[in-house]
Amino acid sequence: MPRPPLPPPPPPAEIQAWPDRGALLADRARAMRELGRRALGVPAAVGFWLYALLLVIGWGCVGVALQSFAEGMFPEVLVGVVFLVLGIGAIVPAAILLGLGVRRDRVIRERLRAWGELGPDPAVDAELRAPVRSLAWLLPSFVLAALGLWTSLGWSARALPGEDTYAEAAYFIGMGCVLWLVGLLGVLKAVRHYRWALRSAHTPTGAES
Template sequence: MSRRSPLPPSPPPVEIRSWPDREALLADRDVVLGELVRMHVGPGRLGLLWMWAALAALGWSLVGTGLIMFEQTYDVISAIGALVSLVIGVALLVPSAVFVPLGLSRDRKVRQLLLEWGMLDRDPARDLRLRRPGAGLAWLLTSFALCAVGLFACTAGPADATAGDPYGLVVLLMGVGLIAWVTGLIGITKAVSHRRWVMRVLIGAVSRPQVPAGDGPLR
């Protein structure tokens, strides 16, 4: 797995800012915000989220398959196969259970940095590329579809189950549906938070800060 890009630092306090002029501040702000927006709603982040979701769904499918095999097993060989399926399924679930919460924690830090750097000043010309309406819409639509599929699987699976269906099959369908639903909620939250940041920081009124010009007075 490739190393993640480190997060940029918060902007320095007013007392120790050393930008020579406002243009230098805006240039640095544009570079940092561009990187932060990419980290937050870039296509790579969407692909990574779906990758962890697919891995979790595969793991849960193997867990459900193992439960079904346990219910229907009549010999030692089948029991061993069911146990192997359960172990592999749990092993596939663990990375998603670890890295998705870590990613959510990182997203919170990214949103805070977006707010801090965005509030430094306004630059309508450069800020246009940071709005990323296409990326936000892609996150929203795909995540909404995933939520709908997950909710359907969670409700339709148990509702359509009959007395003769294996219990493991219901567990499998509900688990995969829950994974899809939670993944969709994460994506919708990211899309909405990005749009709120655009409306609040890039489009909303932000006062122009005082920027120290080298060692001279604030300007």
């Protein structure tokens, strides 16, 4: 089932036609609450971590393929081809979906800023800062990014010439980079929302400079 579209940005100033300030604030609150939910809510988190898991599984399949190719025998090579196809089939859609999520987050931030520029609404703005949800994104993402760095750099430091293969190097360093990149995306999402919330708390219009 396709997702419902994001709330649109407010109309340009020259065609705004709210009957009074209360109607404007009501529309502002509805739009910003929905944008905030779409940015940091449970559906966004579930989608993000499912795509991340798919990316990790895909790279795991690629690692099995690399190990199989290193054996150099026909049965292992055939198994490697199968796992390579499975890995690419998981990595490509996961990467595309994560990229679309990054673009959607940028649109959400722009629309939050546009609605915020219509004027302050302290109760709604305080609700949208969502410190608990921001922290729920930040902490696991930071742990995942740290795990990725430890996986790639730690393996590189322990690798021994003549004992560890190029296939192992590609697998562990690549897996570390995947974990680090996914964790970094989550950290940036939480930090950007926190910056917007912090600026809206100290700017009369709620705008993000």
